[in-house]
Amino acid sequence: MTKAQYLSGRLLLAMPGMFDPRFERSVIAMCIHDENGAFGIGIGHVREGVRLHALLGEVGIDPGAAPDCAVHHGGPVEPGRGFVLHSPDWGGQGTIEVAGLCALSASLDVLRAIAEGHGPRHWLVALGYAGWGAGQLDGEMRRHGWYAAGAHDGILFDTPCDKRWTRTWKAEGIDPALLANVTGQA
Numbered sequence: 001m002t003k004a005q006y007l008s009g010r011l012l013l014a015m016p017g018m019f020d021p022r023f024e025r026s027v028i029a030m031c032i033h034d035e036n037g038a039f040g041i042g043i044g045h046v047r048e049g050v051r052l053h054a055l056l057g058e059v060g061i062d063p064g065a066a067p068d069c070a071v072h073h074g075g076p077v078e079p080g081r082g083f084v085l086h087s088p089d090w091g092g093q094g095t096i097e098v099a100g101l102c103a104l105s106a107s108l109d110v111l112r113a114i115a116e117g118h119g120p121r122h123w124l125v126a127l128g129y130a131g132w133g134a135g136q137l138d139g140e141m142r143r144h145g146w147y148a149a150g151a152h153d154g155i156l157f158d159t160p161c162d163k164r165w166t167r168t169w170k171a172e173g174i175d176p177a178l179l180a181n182v183t184g185q186a
Contacts, residue, residue: 007033007137009099011149011156011168012040016179018145022076027164028130029085029156030148031098038132041083041104043124043156044164046070052125055082056115059108065117072161074126083126084110085156090120101151122157147172 012028027044053068059082074083084105088097092109103120113119132140140146152171159167169176 007038007148009101009151011043011101011151013147013149013165013168015144015147016176019140019143020145023130023145025165026130027155027168028075029098029101031096031104033137035134037134038130038137040130041072041074041085041126042128042130043072043085043126044161045073046161047073047127050127055125055127056111059111061108061111061115064115066111066115069125070161072124072126074128075130077129077131079128081128082106082111083129084114084120084123085126086110086120086123087157088120102156124157 007030010030012030014023014026018024025044026042028040029043030038030040032039047070050071051068052066052071053063055071056063056066085098085102086105088103090110090113091103092105092107092113094107095103095105095110097103110119110123111125114123137146141148149168149172152168155164155168155171166176169179
């Protein structure tokens with residue numbers, strides 16, 4: 001496995017006291033990490049006041065069978081752009097596999113399939129994404145801003161959003177209450 005492939009398919013956890021308050025207690029599903037940069041979808045926070053049925057209405061899709069659930073805050077980049085993280089049992093044009101974690105779709109086709117009741121078995125909708133330029137995420141990790149956790153079963157689709165940060169740490173065998181919000185340098 002190359003360094004560039006290391007973070008794809010993993011969960012990225014914001015360290016306590018991170019240098020960017022926009023990412024406080026964030027959990028990012030890492031979709032791409034290569035020599036050109038990194039791309040992930042935030043799964044640790046929801047957009048206040050944004051529900052799926054309203055979002056579907058805005059893009060002209062009848063909600064049909066879709067539950068009226070919260071929409072996740074995917075990240076600060078392109079906050080009006082939608083993404084669906086889902087189980088790999090569904091695929092459409094532009095769907096990419098995120099090794100060991102899920103699949104990612106950004107087309108309206110997946111939203112239509114969910115509304116019609118024949119979409120992926122598990123899914124979550126997010127607006128925006130977290131993005132890093134070449135080498136930027138690696139630098140933030142060297143400054144102890146992020147921790148790369150495994151793709152633990154049940155975290156992405158079976159754990160409530162507000163519990164994902166804590167449960168991912170615990171799945172790694174780490175008690176987040178014991179984490180320090182300052183680090184040293186050797």
